[in-house]
Amino acid sequence: xxxxxxxxxxxxxxxxxxxxxxxxxxxxxxxxxxxxxxxxxxxxxxxxxxxxxxxxxxxxxxxxxxxxxxxxxxxxxxxxxxxxxxxxxxxxxxxxxxxxxxxxxxxxxxxxxxxxxxxxxxxxxxxxxxxxxxxxxxxxxxxxxxxxxxxxxxxxxxxxxxxxxxxxxxxxxxxxxxxxxxxxxxxxxxxxxxxxxxxxxxxxxxxxxxxxxxxxxxxxxxxxxxxxxxxxxxxxxxxxxxxxxxxxxxxxxxxxxxxxxxxxxxxxxxxxxxxxxxxxxxxxxxxxxxxxxxxxxxxxxxxxxxxxxxxxxxxxxxxxxxxxxxxxxxxxxxxxxxxxxxxxxxxx
Amino acid sequence: xxxxxxxxxxxxxxxxxxxxxxxxxxxxxxxxxxxxxxxxxxxxxxxxxxxxxxxxxxxxxxxxxxxxxx
Numbered sequence: 001x002x003x004x005x006x007x008x009x010x011x012x013x014x015x016x017x018x019x020x021x022x023x024x025x026x027x028x029x030x031x032x033x034x035x036x037x038x039x040x041x042x043x044x045x046x047x048x049x050x051x052x053x054x055x056x057x058x059x060x061x062x063x064x065x066x067x068x069x070x071x072x073x074x075x076x077x078x079x080x081x082x083x084x085x086x087x088x089x090x091x092x093x094x095x096x097x098x099x100x101x102x103x104x105x106x107x108x109x110x111x112x113x114x115x116x117x118x119x120x121x122x123x124x125x126x127x128x129x130x131x132x133x134x135x136x137x138x139x140x141x142x143x144x145x146x147x148x149x150x151x152x153x154x155x156x157x158x159x160x161x162x163x164x165x166x167x168x169x170x171x172x173x174x175x176x177x178x179x180x181x182x183x184x185x186x187x188x189x190x191x192x193x194x195x196x197x198x199x200x201x202x203x204x205x206x207x208x209x210x211x212x213x214x215x216x217x218x219x220x221x222x223x224x225x226x227x228x229x230x231x232x233x234x235x236x237x238x239x240x241x242x243x244x245x246x247x248x249x250x251x252x253x254x255x256x257x258x259x260x261x262x263x264x265x266x267x268x269x270x271x272x273x274x275x276x277x278x279x280x281x282x283x284x285x286x287x288x289x290x291x292x293x294x295x296x297x298x299x300x301x302x303x304x305x306x307x308x309x310x311x312x313x314x315x316x317x318x319x320x321x322x323x324x325x326x327x328x329x330x331x332x333x334x335x336x337x338x339x340x341x342x343x344x345x346x347x348x
Numbered sequence: 349x350x351x352x353x354x355x356x357x358x359x360x361x362x363x364x365x366x367x368x369x370x371x372x373x374x375x376x377x378x379x380x381x382x383x384x385x386x387x388x389x390x391x392x393x394x395x396x397x398x399x400x401x402x403x404x405x406x407x408x409x410x411x412x413x414x415x416x417x418x
Contacts, residue, residue: 035418170394275405278412333401 013310034292038285042211043100044121046077046092050206060206062123066090068104068113077117124210125218128197132189136160167191167335175339176346183342186229190222191335198280198327202320213330214281216273223269226338231265234345268341272334279330283323290316356417359410367407371400 048060061078068090079087080102090104090113102117103110118126135156142157153161172180172187200208212218242261244252251257290312297308378396382389 271405271409274409274412275402278408279405281415282408282411329397329401333398333405336398 013313032292032295034289034296037292038288041288042214042281042284044119044211044215045100046102046117046119047081048120048123048206048210062118062120064102064115064117066102066113066115066117069106120210121212121215121218124200124212125197127207127210128193128200128212131200132192132196136192164188167332171332171336171339175336176343177348179346182233183229183339186225187335187339187342190225190338191331194222194276194334195328195331198330199324201280201284202323202327211281211284213276214284216277219273219277222276222334223273226272226341227265227269229338230269230341230345233342235347237347238345268337272337276330276334279326283319283326287316287319287323290319352417356414359414359417363407363410363414366410367404370403370407374399374403 046064047062050058050060052058059078059081061076061081063074064077064080065074066072068088070088073088073090075087079085080090080092085091090102093099093101093103093110096110098110098112101112102115103112105111139153139157139160142153142155143151152158167188168180168184171191172184176183176187194213197212201211201214203209242265243258245257245261247257293312294305294309297305299305300308374396378392381392
């Protein structure tokens with residue numbers, strides 16, 4: 001068994017070399033910019049680009065919903081995604097402040113209409129939302145059908161019960177405190193949404209691969225949700241500790257401590273946002289850059305490019321495994337820190 | 349003279365240094381604690397991973413700033 005594995009590994013690595021040689025024969029004229037390729041995969045866009053076969057882009061056009069100066073418009077994005085196409089006076093800007101976004105010329109000035117389109121990131125978020133909803137609603141049916149209190153479910157419900165129980169017992173109950181039941185729905189939703197979204201971002205093919213949590217707007221709103229959960233349900237004691245803490249008078253008369261505490265209300269969710277965004281963005285960038293490395297070394301000759309391809313492949317497998325760990329860990333840390341902040345704001 | 353790119357690259361290297369040092373110290377004390385009391389290895393391992401994620405989060409603030417400067 002051990003020898004078989006070794007032979008298979010060597011055979012796989014040897015088979016990679018001619019593929020690398022064929023990569024060198026393609027497109028030597030254009031400048032290959034890894035930075036551009038990585039940014040193109042990680043940025044949001046109005047259509048979902050799957051692949052390009054012989055100069056033909058295979059894309060899934062997504063709906064564009066805008067309110068321009070001529071009213072509401074709903075149309076498929078392939079009406080404006082080609083070079084130089086306009087639709088009802090709107091087009092995609094190619095440079096400037098609104099690069100790659102839909103703009104229109106009003107009185108000679110480029111302006112952004114009110115844009116609530118379902119872009120790639122939004123569709124990825126909706127997809128992961130649907131997956132989470134379907135998984136849990138199907139599992140919940142197993143509990144509705146049975147009346148006994150200590151029912152031990154099997155199958156999907158059993159798996160999800162184990163996961164939810166471990167999060168409840170290790171994160172939510174100890175960190176939130178006595179009224180954890182009020183906040184458990186939000187915290188569990190946050191955990192599973194972030195976990196499923198991170199995992200979907202690692203799948204390279206169509207329904208996966210949208211860089212959702214690596215988009216700072218998405219993590220911004222998750223942090224705002226935590227801020228609302230912490231501050232709107234805070235006890236009187238929590239607010240008293242912010243505005244008039246129990247410290248010597250010279251620290252609170254010139255409002256030094258209160259200002260620091262007020263800034264603290266905003267920096268804690270800010271840190272949550274940046275941590276999740278940077279971890280996922282960096283992980284996706286690394287994997288894409290390693291993929292680009294194959295193409296960068298393609299024209300250096302068969303031996304060099306073959307070995308670099310093998311190295312890049314192994315490193316990519318390692319990075320993908322690491323990103324699996326990071327996907328779970330970032331969801332866990334977000335939930336844990338939200339639970340801690342909520343617990344600190346509650347009655348002790 | 350592209351100082352911005354050079355600064356971004358040097359900044360990213362410094363972030364990596366800070367993160368690696370921090371996580372290394374966490375790993376070192378976790379190993380020593382497990383060696384002292386092997387039956388609490390599970391608890392210590394969980395805490396080590398959580399603290400490593402927090403330290404890495406801080407260093408990634410700096411990485412994001414470097415990406416913006418690139």
